[in-house]
Amino acid sequence: MQVRKELVVKNRTGLHARPAAMFVQIANKFQSDIMIEKEDQKVNGKSIMGILMLAAEKGSSITIIADGEDAEKAVEELSEILLHDID
Amino acid sequence: MPKKPQKSKQIQLKGIPAAPGIAIGRAYVYGTEDIIPVERTIDREEIPDEVQRFKDSLKKTKKEILAIEKKISSEMGVEHGRIFSAHLLVLEDSVLVHEVVARLKKKRKNVEIVFTEVLNKYINVLSEARDEYLRDRISDITDVGKRILKNLSGIEQRGLADIDDKSIVIAYDLSPSDTAMMHKGRVLGFVTDIGGRTSHTAIMAKSLEIPAVVGLESVTDVVKSGDQIILDGLHGVVIVNPTKRFLEKYRREKKKYEHLEHELNELRSLPSETPDGKKIVVAGNIELPEDVASVISHGAEGIGLYRTEYFYMNRQDVPSEEEQFNAYKSVAQRIKPNSVIVRSLDLGGDKFLSALDVPKEMNPFLGWRAIRFCLARTDIFKAQLRAILRASAFGNLKLMYPMISGIAELRQANEILEEVKRDLRKEGIPFNDQIPVGAMIEVPSAAITSHILAKEADFFSIGTNDLIQYSLAVDRVNEKIAYLYEPAHPAVLSLVKMVIDSAHRENIPVGLCGEMAGDVALTMILMGLGLDEFSTSPIAVPEIKKIIRSVRFTEARNIAEKAMSFTTGKEVMRYAKSRLRELVPDIAAELAS
Numbered sequence: 001m002q003v004r005k006e007l008v009v010k011n012r013t014g015l016h017a018r019p020a021a022m023f024v025q026i027a028n029k030f031q032s033d034i035m036i037e038k039e040d041q042k043v044n045g046k047s048i049m050g051i052l053m054l055a056a057e058k059g060s061s062i063t064i065i066a067d068g069e070d071a072e073k074a075v076e077e078l079s080e081i082l083l084h085d086i087d
Numbered sequence: 088m089p090k091k092p093q094k095s096k097q098i099q100l101k102g103i104p105a106a107p108g109i110a111i112g113r114a115y116v117y118g119t120e121d122i123i124p125v126e127r128t129i130d131r132e133e134i135p136d137e138v139q140r141f142k143d144s145l146k147k148t149k150k151e152i153l154a155i156e157k158k159i160s161s162e163m164g165v166e167h168g169r170i171f172s173a174h175l176l177v178l179e180d181s182v183l184v185h186e187v188v189a190r191l192k193k194k195r196k197n198v199e200i201v202f203t204e205v206l207n208k209y210i211n212v213l214s215e216a217r218d219e220y221l222r223d224r225i226s227d228i229t230d231v232g233k234r235i236l237k238n239l240s241g242i243e244q245r246g247l248a249d250i251d252d253k254s255i256v257i258a259y260d261l262s263p264s265d266t267a268m269m270h271k272g273r274v275l276g277f278v279t280d281i282g283g284r285t286s287h288t289a290i291m292a293k294s295l296e297i298p299a300v301v302g303l304e305s306v307t308d309v310v311k312s313g314d315q316i317i318l319d320g321l322h323g324v325v326i327v328n329p330t331k332r333f334l335e336k337y338r339r340e341k342k343k344y345e346h347l348e349h350e351l352n353e354l355r356s357l358p359s360e361t362p363d364g365k366k367i368v369v370a371g372n373i374e375l376p377e378d379v380a381s382v383i384s385h386g387a388e389g390i391g392l393y394r395t396e397y398f399y400m401n402r403q404d405v406p407s408e409e410e411q412f413n414a415y416k417s418v419a420q421r422i423k424p425n426s427v428i429v430r431s432l433d434l435g436g437d438k439f440l441s442a443l444d445v446p447k448e449m450n451p452f453l454g455w456r457a458i459r460f461c462l463a464r465t466d467i468f469k470a471q472l473r474a475i476l477r478a479s480a481f482g483n484l485k486l487m488y489p490m491i492s493g494i495a496e497l498r499q500a501n502e503i504l505e506e507v508k509r510d511l512r513k514e515g516i517p518f519n520d521q522i523p524v525g526a527m528i529e530v531p532s533a534a535i536t537s538h539i540l541a542k543e544a545d546f547f548s549i550g551t552n553d554l555i556q557y558s559l560a561v562d563r564v565n566e567k568i569a570y571l572y573e574p575a576h577p578a579v580l581s582l583v584k585m586v587i588d589s590a591h592r593e594n595i596p597v598g599l600c601g602e603m604a605g606d607v608a609l610t611m612i613l614m615g616l617g618l619d620e621f622s623t624s625p626i627a628v629p630e631i632k633k634i635i636r637s638v639r640f641t642e643a644r645n646i647a648e649k650a651m652s653f654t655t656g657k658e659v660m661r662y663a664k665s666r667l668r669e670l671v672p673d674i675a676a677e678l679a680s
Contacts, residue, residue, distance in 0.1 A: 021173050047182035048173065049209050052224060055216050 003071040006063045009056050010083045020051045023081050032068025034078070045078070097330050100303050102278070104323035105289035108298030109341040110276035111334070114314045114327075115254035116307060117247060117265070124199030124236065131195070138188055141198045144238040149178050151234060161413060173224075177231045183209075199239050206232045223283055230262035250274065255316045259307050266291040276300075276318040278325050280307050292320075296380070300325050355386025359632045361614070365640040368620040369631050370425075372600060376414045379421045381625040386632065389425030389483075391548065391622020392600040393418060395471065396434055405467060411474035419482025426483040428548060428598075428622075429475050430527065431500075432467065433457045433489035452556070457490035462499055472507045479519035487548055491526040494539050501543075527600075529553035534582040537589035547590050548622070551601030555579050573656035574603045580612070580651060580659065587617045598622055607674050608663045610634045615647025630674055637671045 027034045027045045034045035038060060043050030045064065056062055062082070066074040129137055152174050160168030177183070183205065191201045206228065213225050247256065247265050255276045258265070266277075266288065274297060282288045282301035292299035298320030310316065310327050317326040317337045321344070326333055359369045370391030371382035382390060398406040398414070419427055435456020448454040461468035475486055488500050501524065511518055528534050529550030537547065551574060556563045558578055561571045573579070583599070590597035598620030603609055605623035607630055613621070614635065621631050646666055653659045668675040 021176055024176055025172075044182045047180045048176040049180050049183050049228075052221065053209065053212055055221055057217075 001069065001071050002065065002067045003075045004063055004065050005075045005079055006061065007079055007082060008059060008061050019081055020048060023051060023078060024048045026077055026081065027074070030066070030068070030070050030074040032066040032071045032074050034074060035065045035067075037063040037065060096328060097333065098309055098327040100306055100309070100325045100327070102300040102303035102306075102323045102325060103283060103289075104320055105277075105282070105299040105301045106292035106295075106297060106320050108276070108296070108320045109337060109344055110255055110298045110316075110318040110320070111337060111341065112253060112255045112275045112316060114257045114310045114312055114316045115250055115252075116310060116312045117256050117258040117261070124197070124203060124240070126200045127197040129191075129195050129197055134192055134195075137191060137198050140239065141184075141187060141191075141202065144235050145178055145184070147238045148231070148234045149175065151238075152178070152231075161417070170227075173227055174231050177228060178235075199236060202235065202239075203232075226260050226262060226282070229260075233262075247274070255318055257306055257310045257312075257316075261288045261291075266295075276320065278303060278306050278310075278316070278318060280304055354629050354632060355384070357386075357632070357636065359388065359635050361635055361638060361640045361643070363639045363641060367614060367618070367635050368598070369628050369635065370428075370598070370620055370622040371625040371628060372622055373418070373625075376418050378625070379418055382422070385625040385628040387625055387628045389422055390418070390427040391598050391620055392487075393427055393429045395430060395432055399432065399434060405470075408470040408474045408477075411471060412477050415475055415478035415484065416481045419478050419484050423482035426485055428485045428487050428525070428546075428600075430487045430489050431458070431471055431475070432461055435460055452553075452562070458488050458496055458500060459490070461488075462496065462503070465503060468503060469507055472504055473511065476504075476507060476511055476518040476522065477516060479522045480517040484519070485523040485525060485546065487525045487527050487546075489527045489550070490529060490553070491540065492530040492532045493536055494543065497526055497540060497543055525595075528586050529557070529601075531558045531582065534558075534586050537586045538592065541589045541593035541595055544595060546595050547586060547597040548620075549583060549586055549597065549599040549601065551579070551583070551599060551603040554582060554601070555603075558582060574606060574609060575612075575650075575656040575659040575663070577651070577654065577656065577659070579656075580616075583613070584616050584651065591617060596620065605631065607631065607634060608660060608667060611638055611643045611646045611666060611670070612650045612659075612663055613647075614638065614640065615643035615645070615650075633674060634667075634671050642670070 024046060036043055036045045036051065036054060036056075038054050038056055041054060043054055045051065054062070064075050064078055066072075066078075068074075152171050156168045156171040159171070186205050187198065187202050190205060191198055194201060210225055210228060213221060213228070216222050250256070250273050253273055253275055255278060256274050257278045259280045260282060261277060261279055276297055277288060277292050277299040279288055279301045280303055288301055289299065298318055300318060300320055300323050303325060306325060314327055315329060315334075317324075317329050317333065319325070319337070319340070326337070329337070358366070360366050368388050368391075370389045371378075371385065371387035372392040372394070373379060373382060373390055374394045374397050379390075395411070398411060415429060433456070435451060435454060455463070461471075472486075475484060478484055486504070488497065491497050491500075504524065508518070508520065523545035525546035525548060526533065526540055526544045527550045528537060528540075528547050529552070531554070533540060534554065541547070552563065555561070555572060555574055555576070559571060559573065559576060561568050563572055587597050596619040599613060599618055600622040602623075604613070604621040605627035607627075610621070610631055611634065623631060646663070650659050650662060653662065664675065
């Protein structure tokens with residue numbers, strides 16, 4: 001099953017450092033393949049290097065794409081990180 | 088590369104001030120001694136060995152980083168240790184590892200070369216990033232990269248731990264692992280070529296209270312080990328081989344700075360006592376173990392509120408008993424003989440738990456939070472109580488439950504505490520059996536029944552932030568009704584007085600740990616009502632102490648009595664400020680109106 005969700009990064013520091021690290025840690029808990037798309041770039045959501053490459057700042061639109069059995073839950077949990085300030 | 092200057096010539100460089108203070112001393116140029124790998128072509132049969140060598144070095148690097156993480160966490164607090172979890176993620180990045188292995192198979196070059204190429208690709212992209220914070224992450228990646236290369240080469244590098252004399256460290260960059268291994272007493276200051284305000288070097292220097300200037304660009308080209316250096320961490324200035332005139336000027340500046348620090352210190356070390364001899368404790372509030380330094384430097388007598396929520400937030404697992412024990416123990420040891428009031432988990436409301444599925448609520452401040460949550464999740468509660476009790480053997484710890492709404496909750500929490508104590512006794516683990524257990528008074532029902540609670544609690548601490556919002560029915564985060572949030576409202580003052588009187592009738596001490604404790608306009612009223620302890624953010628401690636040292640207790644009692652006679656909060660504030668202007672003009676001068 002593939003689930004896609006488009007959203008705008010809301011948390012203050014964007015998808016950097018701490019939020020990026022959290023994103024990767026959570027992504028790795030899921031069976032599903034997880035990709036993040038920003039404009040024409042697409043990176044593996046389980047890779048910290050990949051996510052840093054995206055340089056997704058606050059306000060940028062991205063799409064989370066999960067493919068696998070737990071895709072729905074994965075997208076739900078991962079979007080939480082981008083929508084809230086965690087600190 | 089710029090030419091090395093004549094020894095006698097003074098050079099002045101301007102960088103980014105990263106941590107305050109002035110240092111004068113000899114330079115120690117810390118060579119990052121880049122390992123430059125030699126390129127070698129490999130045969131098809133060698134590929135598996137080469138891949139294995141790479142994986143072994145990753146494993147070894149992981150072990151090293153975990154060791155550093157542990158060291159930093161125990162010495163400087165878990166928050167700083169967590170920096171290294173990003174390093175671990177780089178090591179475990181499957182995309183990166185696959186890319187190296189694939190490239191190795193394709194290019195048939197030794198792994199050092201292939202790995203360097205892949206890493207450089209990422210570094211190049213990051214160095215173009217618009218965002219300073221993101222660019223600063225390059226140092227994380229290069230730090231890990233260097234470590235991996237070092238482990239591939241088998242070379243042991245000399246670290247900052249080996250510095251013998253007191254020196255000012257000059258480096259291109261200092262990685263967190265460099266600063267972690269350094270002896271604090273031997274390093275007078277840091278100077279680096281790269282780095283910004285948010286770089287780890289800056290964060291570490293601030294936390295170690297060592298003056299530092301970063302982002303000097305070419306300082307390592309200009310300075311040799313042994314050069315005399317002036318480091319002005321206040322203005323971000325570094326002077327190499329200063330002339331006599333400059334040296335004298337900065338020696339004076341250094342004295343001036345130290346004198347200013349000293350003056351503040353004077354007040355910090357003076358007792359917190361009214362001119363007519365009533366002792367009132369001024370303690371600090373903390374969130375993280377490293378806040379202890381600030382508590383001590385501002386002259387607070389102990390910690391009146393150690394918030395423990397931060398352990399549970401921003402992470403994906405529930406913190407272990409061991410991790411909590413280490414933190415509580417280190418705080419207890421550093422503050423002893425003064426006391427530390429540890430507040431058990433106060434989650435919910437505006438603070439949510441990352442690791443657990445806590446359902447969203449319509450009315451979170453009135454919902455499943457704080458002690459209510461702990462009484463339901465006894466697994467989490469017991470682990471914390473065990474950690475606190477175990478740490479109580481190492482210092483003067485007190486335990487406080489948040490959001491107690493009546494005696495039944497206090498009893499229920501104490502029953503769980505007794506169970507935990509029984510377990511510890513059975514296991515032969517030492518703890519303070521007499522650990523004082525108090526209730527935080529922040530729910531109006533607790534304030535109103537404080538005469539009942541006082542019979543079974545060892546102390547009270549009034550949490551005014553919530554007490555005000557509950558008793559005035561004002562959501563403190565809603566801007567539209569912010570004007571209704573009045574600490575000096577007669578209802579709030581009556582509740583505070585009621586709690587203090589109930590406590591004193593049962594001979595237990597009562598503190599106040601909300602923001603109200605740091606509001607200088609209200610200090611005299613609270614003193615006069617008989618408050619035994621103020622607990623506030625460390626920065627406010629000297630001011631509160633100054634008021635206490637300036638106003639007689641008999642005077643404060645008159646002020647409190649008069650304040651209680653007004654009918655609105657505005658009148659109370661107007662009166663309180665005018666009396667402060669009259670009695671402690673220096674402090675009153677800082678008030679807006």
